[in-house]
Structures are given as C-alpha cells and as structure tokens.
Amino acid sequence: MTQRRVFGTVFALESAIAGFVFLVVLALLGYALLRRRATRGTPVTGQPERPVLEKYYVGVLTAFAVFLVAWTAWQNHNEHRPPRTAPVTVDVTGFQWCWKFSYPQSPVKRSVTGTCRGKDLPTLVVPAGRPVRLRLTAKDVIHSLWIPDLRYKMDAFPDHVNTFTLTLDHEGRWRGRCAEFCGERHYAMDFWIKAVPPDEYDRFLHGQPLAGAAA
Structure with missing residues (x-):
C-alpha cells in the first residue's frame, strides 16, 4: 500500500540520518574530551571564536534541514496524489x-x-x-x-x-x-x-x- 511504503521509506531515511548525526556528534564530543585531558595544564590560546569552522557547521546543518524538509514534502505529495478514478x-x-x-x-x-x-x-x-x-x-x-x-x-x-x-x-x-x-x-x-x-x-x-x- 502507498501509505505504508511511503511511511517506511521516510522513517528509514530520517532514522539513518538522525543516527549518523548522533554518532558524529558523539565522536566529536569524545574527541574533545580526550583532547582536553591530553592538553591539561597547557596555556589557553585565548581565541574566542573559530568563524570558519562555525560556518561549515551551520552550513552542514542547514543542508541537512533543507534536504529533509524538501524530501519529506515531496514524499507527502506522492502519497496524496488525486485518485485516477472516483473513490x-x-x-x-x-x-x-x-x-x-x-x-x-x-x-x-x-x-x-x-x-x-x-x-x-x-x-x-x-x-x-x-x-x-x-x-x-x-x-x-x-x-x-x-x-x-x-x-x-x-x-x-x-x-x-x-x-x-x-x-x-x-x-x-x-x-x-x-x-x-x-x-x-x-x-x-x-x-x-x-x-x-x-x-x-x-x-x-x-x-x-x-x-x-x-x-
């Protein structure tokens, strides 16, 4: 059935993307904690921001969000196509x-x-x-x-x-x-x-x- 197929496709892809993002964030968090322990006692650099890294971060998140919204809307449109015959x-x-x-x-x-x-x-x-x-x-x-x-x-x-x-x-x-x-x-x-x-x-x-x- 169309509804079950579309739901399964959307749920599988969004779950995969959510799982991927979760693992990436978890890996970065673990890396930051380990690096912090390894550099304990060293002077702080004093650099308050990393604008280039932050721009990449925001860009990737925006790309994921735009893709998910557009793709989900497209699947929703396919699911609710008008029937060819009178219901x-x-x-x-x-x-x-x-x-x-x-x-x-x-x-x-x-x-x-x-x-x-x-x-x-x-x-x-x-x-x-x-x-x-x-x-x-x-x-x-x-x-x-x-x-x-x-x-x-x-x-x-x-x-x-x-x-x-x-x-x-x-x-x-x-x-x-x-x-x-x-x-x-x-x-x-x-x-x-x-x-x-x-x-x-x-x-x-x-x-x-x-x-x-x-x-």
Missing part, C-alpha cells in the same frame, strides 16, 4: 466505545456497527484496488481511527468531518484501533477493515452478506 465513500463515526460505518452509495442504506465487546467488532468493508474516501466524525468525544499495519491514522472530532483517501491494492483483513484516549473502554475500541473483490463489495452494498462472514 467510493464510507462515513465513519466513532462513539463511546465503538464504531459505525455507513455506506451512502448503498441503495439499501447499508451500515455496520457493533459493541466492541468480545468478538463483536464491526468490520469496515472496502473494495480492493479502488480508492476509498473515509469521512470521519465523532458522536461524543474525540476518537482516532488507527490501522497500525497500514500506517493510517486520523482523528475524529464531534461536529467536524475529517477526510482522507486510501487504496488497498490487495484483499485482506487488518485490525484497527482507537488511538485517542476516550474513556474507560478505550482499550476495547477495536474494529476490522476488510478489503474484498470489487464485485463482492458491490453485492455487499446491495445488502448481501460477505462470503464467509456475517458483516
């Missing part, structure tokens, strides 16, 4: 303490919800290979829809709609959670997201059950 729409409502998924394009006004107790978890059904626009809101307090394996997360606010588009390029089922503390049963506010073939999704919109499931 299907799913309305997502978080409430204490579960989820409701409504399908406004369904001729039978299909919706799925649950209690989030035990195995009674609602399933967000989406078509594989097609863009899906999720419209998130909350009924009571702030919640956050989070799919850890796919690297998707967005807050759901009362009286407000947040929107993002995802495309799952193959069939499968993944566990989702609420990532915003919302009360005593926050820990149990899980759901499933299931990508099914487009023809099965169309049958689901018309009220037919999923193959091998009761969603």
Whole structure:
C-alpha cells in the first residue's frame, strides 16, 4: 500500500540520518574530551571564536534541514496524489466505545456497527484496488481511527468531518484501533477493515452478506 511504503521509506531515511548525526556528534564530543585531558595544564590560546569552522557547521546543518524538509514534502505529495478514478465513500463515526460505518452509495442504506465487546467488532468493508474516501466524525468525544499495519491514522472530532483517501491494492483483513484516549473502554475500541473483490463489495452494498462472514 502507498501509505505504508511511503511511511517506511521516510522513517528509514530520517532514522539513518538522525543516527549518523548522533554518532558524529558523539565522536566529536569524545574527541574533545580526550583532547582536553591530553592538553591539561597547557596555556589557553585565548581565541574566542573559530568563524570558519562555525560556518561549515551551520552550513552542514542547514543542508541537512533543507534536504529533509524538501524530501519529506515531496514524499507527502506522492502519497496524496488525486485518485485516477472516483473513490467510493464510507462515513465513519466513532462513539463511546465503538464504531459505525455507513455506506451512502448503498441503495439499501447499508451500515455496520457493533459493541466492541468480545468478538463483536464491526468490520469496515472496502473494495480492493479502488480508492476509498473515509469521512470521519465523532458522536461524543474525540476518537482516532488507527490501522497500525497500514500506517493510517486520523482523528475524529464531534461536529467536524475529517477526510482522507486510501487504496488497498490487495484483499485482506487488518485490525484497527482507537488511538485517542476516550474513556474507560478505550482499550476495547477495536474494529476490522476488510478489503474484498470489487464485485463482492458491490453485492455487499446491495445488502448481501460477505462470503464467509456475517458483516
């Protein structure tokens, strides 16, 4: 999936750069401490500044910062390219303490919800290979829809709609959670997201059950 690929690429590169900078700073600090001990007792040079060295230092830091900002912005642009085909729409409502998924394009006004107790978890059904626009809101307090394996997360606010588009390029089922503390049963506010073939999704919109499931 695009989101997971972009997140993995950005995280790996930024972690490598951060690790490199940390090791360089640690090495310079160790060198300075050892050199200080080796020259203990020698007169101080009296030179308060080293302008050339400081210019190199500032220049390198600036170059790293400009690269990271520009490269991250470019990756973010690639991640959020407009879909080539019109996305299907799913309305997502978080409430204490579960989820409701409504399908406004369904001729039978299909919706799925649950209690989030035990195995009674609602399933967000989406078509594989097609863009899906999720419209998130909350009924009571702030919640956050989070799919850890796919690297998707967005807050759901009362009286407000947040929107993002995802495309799952193959069939499968993944566990989702609420990532915003919302009360005593926050820990149990899980759901499933299931990508099914487009023809099965169309049958689901018309009220037919999923193959091998009761969603």
